[in-house]
Amino acid sequence: MPARNILVINCGSSSIKFALVNEAHSQFPLSGIAERLGSPDAVLHWQRGSGERDSLIIPNGDHRTALSQLLPLVQGAAGGKLHGIGHRVVHGGELFTAATRLDPKVLAAINATAPLAPLHNPANLQGIEAAMKLFANLPHVAVFDTAFHQTMPEHAYRYALPDSLYREHGVRRYGFHGTSHRFVSRRAAEMAGLSVGDSSWLSAHLGNGCSTCAIVNGQSRDTSMGLTPLEGLVMGTRSGDVDPNLHSHLHRTLGWSLEEIDRMLNRDSGLKGLSGLSNDMRSLEKAREQGHAGATLAIEVFCYRLAKSLAAMSCALPQLDGLIFTGGIGENSPLVRSKTVAHLRLFGLSLDNEANARCVRGVGGAIQAYGAPRVLVVPTNEERQIALDTLALLDH
Incomplete structure (x- = not known):
């Protein structure tokens, strides 16, 4: 055929x-x-x-x-x-x-x-x-995008809110980037010579939108995004997690409307808001080299919050077969990868600097130091995964 x-x-x-x-x-x-x-x-x-x-x-x-x-x-x-x-x-x-x-x-x-x-x-x-x-x-x-995360257990997807908000209005954690997390975890298992159905991964999809995911035996068990793609990590222009009372604080003290707060959290925050410069990690890394304080801070906060989220996701894993970096930043920023892994010392993670530097512009592979737990850079391909899912359905 x-x-x-x-x-x-x-x-x-x-x-x-x-x-x-x-x-x-x-x-x-x-x-x-x-x-x-x-x-x-x-x-x-x-x-x-x-x-x-x-x-x-x-x-x-x-x-x-x-x-x-x-x-x-x-x-x-x-x-x-x-x-x-x-x-x-x-x-x-x-x-x-x-x-x-x-x-x-x-x-x-x-x-x-x-x-x-x-x-x-x-x-x-x-x-x-x-x-x-x-x-x-x-x-x-x-x-x-949400389908992959429908395997999360109830204790991972429910918010501690009145039950009726979930039952009647669907207020729960859904998660996003599912197509990417699914593709890279399968590819990682292949690269490591492990079975998809018998392997456990931490995955970090880092682009203008960012999320982490705990994947066990090919299924999502937890993820950092929630009801909307605003929850979780620091992103290009999105704040990620903030105090839930921030809305009422800004409304009370500054008179901001819901629309203004919403716009600020989604469009003017994240790397862009922290740096006062850009939502583009490439620009921020250049500015950091030139001593730009805002860019330096934005990168530090981004990596620390990413490491914190990955550590939290580990609660859903029976064991760790590897940490995956993917997405525009995950595939192209040795700096972000090394800074993030440096915060995860308790996991025994450590990078081989040469291998880490080599993985940019579509080059994937293992970047862990000798004897350390597996860390992989896996270029994502959401389009191919969507095509594969489409073909699988046409075959039925």
Whole structure:
């Protein structure tokens, strides 16, 4: 049977990331992004394989415009043989524990979950509906960021709040980045020569959004993000954990509205807020080398809070087969990895400096010092995982 092609689509409110995944090739035949959708500057960028890059201005183009421009490019790159479309959906609530074929009932359920992810689910739906009209004769599959974490035990996902808030309104910890944590833990088991079904991992997905996860025998047992992606670690622009009473304190003392506090915690905090400079770790590492106090502090807080979260996640593991670093920062910052591991001395973790320095720009591998517990850098590939989940569903 010839290798099949899956188009993976990830829609934001004003963007669409896409990748054409061929099951037999590690490189994407086509990938890219449509951004600034709905504005006069809307543009579609794409790349064929590792070579030719191209762009097309689509003034005021919406999701549907971008997808219709993308359609002939995809058909061409797939040699006219496209087998299905996998959609990333951020929040599946408690309804979805695995990838699911899209139909009117599933669309309605994703819509009903929108209050839990008001920035993400409506945008995901917009893209899904546009794609289902344009690719009407193809199977469409939703892959949920939250699904992997539906194996968490109740003592890990419940908040200590009145029971009715959970029973009637779904207020609980859901977790995100599930597709990435799932992909890298499977890959880590492969790299270590261990069985997925008999191994335990701590995983740190570090990008503009960051989360940790405890994975036992291929299942999520705990994760740092909660009801929303704001809980947990310090991130690019998100604060992570703060005192729950901060809202009322800021409202009382500064007169801030809920919207202002929400914006500050999600858009103006994290690395950006601490450094007063940037949410980009690369810029902060350069500024730190030049003695910038804010950048230095932001990196220290980021690494300490990450180590603290990993130590907390270890409560869910029967043993530790390895610590995984992934995501843009996790895969490319030897500094963050070494500073974080330095806080975890009680675990006996220690890095080989040369191996750590070598793991950047897509290079993965073991970076622990000789005789120390396993530490791996594992490049994530959420698009491939979404394609694999889509194919697995099409095989049934």
